[in-house]
Amino acid sequence: MPGAAGITADNKQMVYGELCRKLTFGYQGLVNGDLAVAALPELATVPATSHAGSYPIAAIAAADPD
Numbered sequence: 001m002p003g004a005a006g007i008t009a010d011n012k013q014m015v016y017g018e019l020c021r022k023l024t025f026g027y028q029g030l031v032n033g034d035l036a037v038a039a040l041p042e043l044a045t046v047p048a049t050s051h052a053g054s055y056p057i058a059a060i061a062a063a064d065p066d
Contacts, residue, residue, distance in 0.1 A: 004029055005027060005028065005029040005030050005031075005034075006029050007025050007026070007027055007037070007059045007062050008025060008026055008028065008059070009023060009024075009057035009058070009059050010023075010025060011057075012024075012057065014048075016052045019048060020045075020047075023043035023044075023057055025041060025043060034064075037062050037063065037064035039061065039062055041059040041060060041061060042061050043058070043060075044057070044060060045058070
């Protein structure tokens with residue numbers, strides 16, 4: 001039975017009015033020497049023009065057939 005792998009977006013901070021920083025992520029639960037999944041996730045959040053505040057970062061469409 002395969003284990004459950006997970007992807008978590010890394011927390012990012014920016015000063016209001018700055019350009020958005022590059023979004024990054026990390027893996028949990030990879031086994032058998034795997035270093036990445038077959039289809040990397042797309043990371044998305046609100047645009048830099050959004051009001052000041054905290055917003056989630058979504059990891060979308062990652063996949064691995066194994």
